[in-house]
Structure formats: C-alpha cells, structure tokens
Amino acid sequence: MTSSVGPHAERPTMPEGYGLPETTDGVLEWAAVEERLVAAQHYWLATVRPDGRPHVVPRWGVWVDGRFWYDGAPTTVHARNLATNPACTLNLESGAQAVVVEGESRSARADADGLGARLAGAFVKYHDAGYSPGADAWAGEDGGGLRVLVPRRALAWFSFPTDCTRFTFG
Template identity: 30%
Template sequence: MDTPVQTSLDPRYSAAEAAPVPWADAVERLRRAERWLVTTVRPDGRPHQSPVVGAVHAGVLWFCSGAHERKSLNLAGNPSVLLTAPGGPGGLDVVVEGTAEVVEDEPLLREVAEAVVAAHDESWRFSVSGGRFHHGPAVAVVFRVRPVVGFGFATGNPPGQTRWRFGAS
C-alpha cells in the first residue's frame, strides 16, 4: 500500500513512551480485519455506517456494495468515506479517510476478487462480469478508496494515536 508522506504521534492522546505506529502495521491490521466498518454521509447530512468485507490491493482499499444499498446511494452523492478496522482490546484500531470511486475495469476487478479471497476465504469468491462483482444472485458495485489521512489508535500499553497523511493532504 502507498506509503504516507507524513507519520506523526499526537502527544495529546499518547503516553510519553509511545512511538508512532508504522503504516505497515496499519496495513497489516486492515488486511487481517474480518470486516471493516464503512461510514458514508446521507443526502440530509446524517451518517450511515455498515460492515463490509474489504481487501487491500494495488496500494488502495477496496470494498463492494449493492448498487441500491444505502452506502452506494450515499457515495453517489458524496464520495467521502471512512473505513474502520477495529483492533479490539489492546490492539490497533485503524481509521482511514478517503474518497471512494466506482471501478469497472474487469481485469483489475478479477485481481481484487482474488485479494478478497486471500484476505478472507473461499466463501467470498466473486465472479466478475459487466464491471461488477457477482456472488450468487447478488450483484455489487466495487469501490476503490485511496487514503487521504489515517489514524491508528493503539489501545495497549503504551496507548498512542498515530496520524498518517498521504499525498498533498
């Protein structure tokens, strides 16, 4: 996954002996997460959150959703998104802000489908056609999210909050 241009530890929320968490550790947490939480914004400004199966591939984060599901409808109007991989007690919670975009390139989607299986298991094997993922009767739009800023909340000992900034953010 792309390397952040800046990594910093926020001393306001970190123990004196805490150190910034390397981005590679955050990527590993994202890869191992059973589910991510996707937060989008409804047309009236209210938040919407939903669990999704995600994957890390080609330097970006990927997830899918039915075209008529609330998160897809929200992203059509406002592509801003938060992806969260909870780490549990004593772990690393990772939150990534970015912009979601629909991807329909079928060779790339086949690679992403393989990344989903590698991250999870065969029960999440998607076929690809018409620029969409297919799983049984379900058809899903696939979203790519390039990180803009990320946060790592180390909840163990020592606790700390790391910020990763990407690109010109």
C-alpha cells in the same frame, strides 16, 4: 501486496490530558497498520446521508495497492450516500486497538487480467463464508458494483496513547 511508499506519520492533536507523547518517538510504521488492513475480514464503513445524518454499515472488502476495494449494489444506502458525497471513513473492528481511514469512495472497474485477478486473489479470505468473486467480476461496464476508497488521512494506535499516530497521504 502492500504499498511501497507510506504516508507521512505524526502525532495527532488531542485535548490535554490524553497522555500523548510530545515527540514522534514510538509512532507507528504505516507498514504495521497496513498489515492489519490487509488481514482484516470485518470493516465498518461510515458515510453521510443527504440530510447530514451518519450511516454505518459492515463491509467485506480487501486492502490492495494502498486502497480499500469492495463491491455491492448501487442501490444500497451507503452507495447512494457516496454518489452524492464521496467522503467516508473505514474502521477496523477491534477493542483496544484502532485503525480509522478517512478518504473518498468512488465507483471503479477492474480488468480480469490485472487488478481483477489481484482482487479475486485477496477476496479468497471470504471463501469459507461463501463469497469468492472471480477475476472478471468487476470487468463489466458497470464494474459489478466495485468501489474503491482512496485514503487521505488515517489515525491508528495499538497501545494508546504511546503509539497514537496520524497518517497523511500525499
């Protein structure tokens, strides 16, 4: 399921010479970007260590209700980084196309009947890889390691520079 209200779309600011159009004609629709976020199986999550060094890790996850949901042990480097600084970026693995989502990641929980069921349904894309959490996987007191990235901004293009678009979320 994708969100029904999208973020504000505009051209990003880039140095002269990148060839970005001067108008918003041809900017991407958020729905097209969100389709890629929903369909993706491989995501890269970038966090910042307490000493300021970057940390990047591949993650499995799902884009549901306009947010990125993923799970993992709170002892992992990225989860420890996010405990002290929730700012992060989510990037899709692609060559000439790009989707980069900036936001904050927090611990979460999901009841088995509502959100947990929707998340379990979305995680079915990893079934062949041997990962298929049930709807109750994130309902416990600790949330089963569930985290949610709430987007603040995004940058995307499918045909640079003609459709390069910056999205800002309410």
